[in-house]
Amino acid sequence: MFKPLLMFLLLSFFPLYSQYKVIIDTDPGIDDAVAILLAFQSPEIEVIGLTSTFGNHDIDVTTKNCQILLELAEKKIPIAKGFKGPLVIPKRPNPDFVHGRDGLGNLFLEPNQKEGNYEDADSFIIRSILENPKEITFIGLGPLTNLASALLKEPKIASLVKEVIVFAGAIYYPGNCNPLAEANVWSDPHAADIVFSSGLPLTTICLNASKKPQLTKQILNEIERANPKIGVFLNQINQFYIDFYLSQNPSLEGANIHDSLTIAYLLNKDLFSWVEGPICVVKEGIAEGATLMDTSSSNEFSPWNERPKVRACIDCKEKEVVALMVERLSSTS
Ligand code: BDR
Ligand code: CA
DSSP: OHHHHHHHHHHHHSTTSOOEEEEEEEOOOHHHHHHHHHHHTOTTEEEEEEEEOSSSSOHHHHHHHHHHHHHHHTOOOOEEEOOSSOSSSOOOOOOHHHHOTTSSTTOOOOOSSOOOOOEEHHHHHHHHHHHSTTTEEEEEOSOSHHHHHHHHHOTTHHHHOSEEEEEOOOSSSOOSSSSSBOHHHHHOHHHHHHHHTSOOOEEEEOHHHHSSOEEOHHHHHHHHHHOHHHHHHHHHHHHHHHHHHHHHOTTOSSEEOTTHHHHHHHHOGGGEEEEEEOEEEOOSSTTTTBEEEOSSOOOTTOTTTTSOOEEEEEEEOHHHHHHHHHHHHHOOO
8 A cells, every 4th residue: 555655755755867768779870860869868768778680680680889879878788780781682791871970970989898798688678578568668769670589589678568669561551761761671581570460569660750850950959058968969960961852852841850759759649640450561573561551441461461450650740849859869968
């Protein structure tokens, strides 16, 4: 009687502190870096580890970039090293033209700690979820290879993870790698298909939702002025990223923030709208990487029938999302 009352009172007075224990699986990546710092700047979130994956660069570089981010944010949490390529298909070329030849806007930074004794990412994911049943939120910002491998090795984690939020897919919306495929799914369609069919409590944020919110040079200057400790870095790495977006579409004001939307969704689901349905991933051919959702429960022989429903975010309140990001990234407390 006394204990629940005490818990209730504590939660009422300190509602913001470490509500979520989070693993971030990531391929930094400029928008990954923004998302990770956004999580670190959010008191509701306790990041218990970063798991690196190939994607925006080779695994050695994305793992090094994780270390750079931990040192910048002065966080002493583990990095677990992930897969160097997809489960079945050959690895795609690195998108240097989006994220730079170092994955972080061509600044060629070096961490103080050069090499670590890294646990494998899939083992770290399995161990963390089994040791903290129903407590871990998994955030996926890259190809879904590490999570798919963890599910293959220990299917029990599907029912023991609290929530999974990934940036992956495009629901009947133009892709950014081919006319239908989003980059994280296209980079490892087999892994994405395993994750989408696993029955995890899964939300995927899709390109449909990330098209609108933009990070502009003006906003980055504002963040830099308010919080130079991370703002200078954010401003520098994003120059390259924004220039890429503007070169693609001069009517834009800045760059799409993709990965940060997973953190914004975790913090405030009211900022998003979604559709729900089973998703099959196209694993080969001209539409490789397309995420096809059945929204109609078509017929009894449909391959979608066997699959669990996935929540796919297709829109967001972009002004509120950007305001949330600016508020958190500018905070020095
Ligand atoms: C996704 O692909 C990567 O380039 C970004 O980091 C993001 O995770 C956008 O499609
Ligand atoms: Ca990413």
